[in-house]
Amino acid sequence: MQIGPPVEIYERPIDLWAARLTGAASLLSVTVERRQGSRSTVAVAGVSLDVAVDAPGDVIGPGTSHGDGRRSSSQDGHGGALSAGRTALVRPGWLRFGGPLTGTVLGAWYRGPHTDYRLDTATGEVALAEAGPPRFAAGEEICWSLDRLWFLPEVASEASAASDSDAP
Template identity: 30%
Template sequence: MAKAPASVEFRHVSKRYGVVTAVDDVSFTIEPGTLVTLLGPSGCGKTTTLRLIAGLEMASEGQIMIGGADVTRLSAADRDVSMVFQSYALFPHMSVIENVAYGPSVQGVPKAQAREMAAEKIAVVGLAGLENRSPSELSGGQQQRVAVARALVLEPQVLLFDEPLSNLDAKLRRRVREDIRALQQELNLTVAYVTHDQEEALAVSDRIIVMSNARIAQEGSPRELYEQPADLFVADFIGDANILEGVLEEERGDRGLIRVGPMTLDLARRGAAAGPVKLAVRPDALAISLAGQGRPGIEGVVEHSSYLGRSLEYRVSSALGDLFVVDAGRAQVHPPGSKVHVGFAEAGIVVLPNR
């Protein structure tokens, strides 16, 4: 019978290496049966945080709880967690079933029972029939599934993923992330997942913890982070944003009239007071058309255009500075040098809280 999923809680956890602070006074809770992603640029502390959950690093300060039990001083072997590494770390000389059965065997489970446990998890990840293949005979996506099966075979309270898709090509990444999400939901697993890829984080997560400079910049649901970023860093890191200067000229309850260049926009104030404000404008909140056409906006000149199949990307110079525009319509390609009108939608424009 599978174990119940466990919560993970950090209480004011810090990790220092000499004078370098890799994780700085971090507190969060991962609810049982949810997938929470630690997201951020290289060096922000996300992988160290994952290794602190696993017991591969020991906290310098603070308390780490798993399933309500204090594991702060427990070794990795004494914590009921499993990790799927970026490199998969499969044994090349062992078959698929031998790789998956390795963990139970090391823990003293009889060989026949260990293979039975392994076969069950191999079936769960969709690799039944490939038990006797060697890792070199498998695709990258299949190797990733073997690594997941090996992590699942001991039925840990918490499953950890460290950049699990970084070795896969773009199309396979999408498929495997869907597989991981479906498995997590089907088996009701508690998962902590590390990535630097914001699209990946938005696709798989119940909640996202965005890290910057060893601290938590913001945490919330994918939609909350995209639509209500706490600051300039989060707005720019999740989903790209044009950061524009504006002036809040009139407060109207929770909303305000904000002047941006020649335009006046009616937007949610998000606590901002009258005076200078910064706006995060999503690239898909901008619409590009021939100069003088379209909704209220600003004139500009196309500096660069890229055709990406599903969309066109433009860099447009304007009185507001360079604007990054994503046009999903693809009705017309505007070559560099074209004079264009950049229209502003109401959705996708967010006032950044004053900090």
């Protein structure tokens, strides 16, 4: 169970259950190529992106996270751990249209102040929210990117986990 301010629970959930309880979330397979402070270069579908990365404790590196801050990993020479592959949580507002990644719009739902989109991408289905009325319709090819991601400490054990969305 996670107890804390709503912003903390939404932006930094302790597990996949808390993440989905507080809103739409998608899971992406990423490789951490380099870490520098709160920013990292990650590969998503073979494309390198510079993103803000948050992680509870010290789990940003690959595989093993130790409660005392130690990490079992190789280092990239810049103070960050190289990762062979991690699963990251992204919220719809952390993605944006435009960028080096491609996908197809599966659906668009106008919500008044914003539009929720469901995208089919090389990393699976993801949810994206954008302010304003719909700019894209189902079937359109689009480009997208992400600005931020969050590593859940237990998401790697969620083998059957799939994207979840508030969109119908």
